[in-house]
Amino acid sequence: MGLLRSLATAAASALLLGLHGSDSVASAASTGVAEQHRVSLRVFFRAFCPACQWFVGDPLLELVRTEEYRNIVNLTLIPAAGMKEKEDGSVTCEAGPLECAGHRWQVCVLDNDRDDVVKYLGTIACIEGDESGQVGDWNTKVKNCLTDEERVVVKECFDNRSKDLLVKVRWLASDSVDAEV
Template structure:
């Protein structure tokens, strides 16, 4: 996987409600930033088999400052239009993800995005129905704005980081290529270790 992740080669912070059982008003959070694109096979695999299980099933989300950046290897051409590695449909899907992130907290956003990314088409309505989340604001965002406008800030965020492929994962606001490669294969174990190292706390269900 570490080597394969680079198939998606370059061509060219949100609050979470805290469970009552946690001590104090808010747990310490470890920052994780994922740079990805909607149709990259390795991004899809990482989100569905590593990130989402860790955040949801292992309950890491209350301890995570999770940021999702749906842009990946896209580029802005000379006319100011965003061109995505996997074509127009990927730009459309990235924009849908961006609208979700703009209008929903990270817990709801991750549910919707992890559900949507399992397919190669817009599954917003199906995913929203499954989780009983009102996405009228998301539809309005996508309907009333151009893809270039929706994705602009994500392109600016992505331009601040130098990576060779996606998924690219920054831990504690630092991107390291070797660590990112390891995280794509062993996300939860590394998250646990880094959390304990930073905050001197052992999370539940960590090996």
């Protein structure tokens, strides 16, 4: 995990330095880049995976908080890594039901705040963080990460639509051979 952390930190630093160090890039970013020239970045992550928690809550969140970065990148978060859809349409997660529940909560946060990347990424980083409560203690995590109004909407989504939303998420299925992906 040390190598992954170093690589992600280096990549994040390079992006930030590139955005702030280049007049032409910074100039283009301050006004926004035409849609066809924006970089599409799809981040697949697993709920409560330590490396994913760090990446979503640290370098990615810091980049997204930078307006120049938001002006040149279309970010799509996909809380579905480690999932498998069965033939009957049900979903299982490698780390079990708590991971699947985390994906369901997170897909509802994304659905609720889909037009505000800073908001939804901040909320997901909060849910992923240890400070918001224990994994599986959804009442505490949701209370600590969402406003009263947001809790009502996200809870309704979790109860009624999250499974359907999660199955519709465009994610990469993986196969395991001898316990290796």
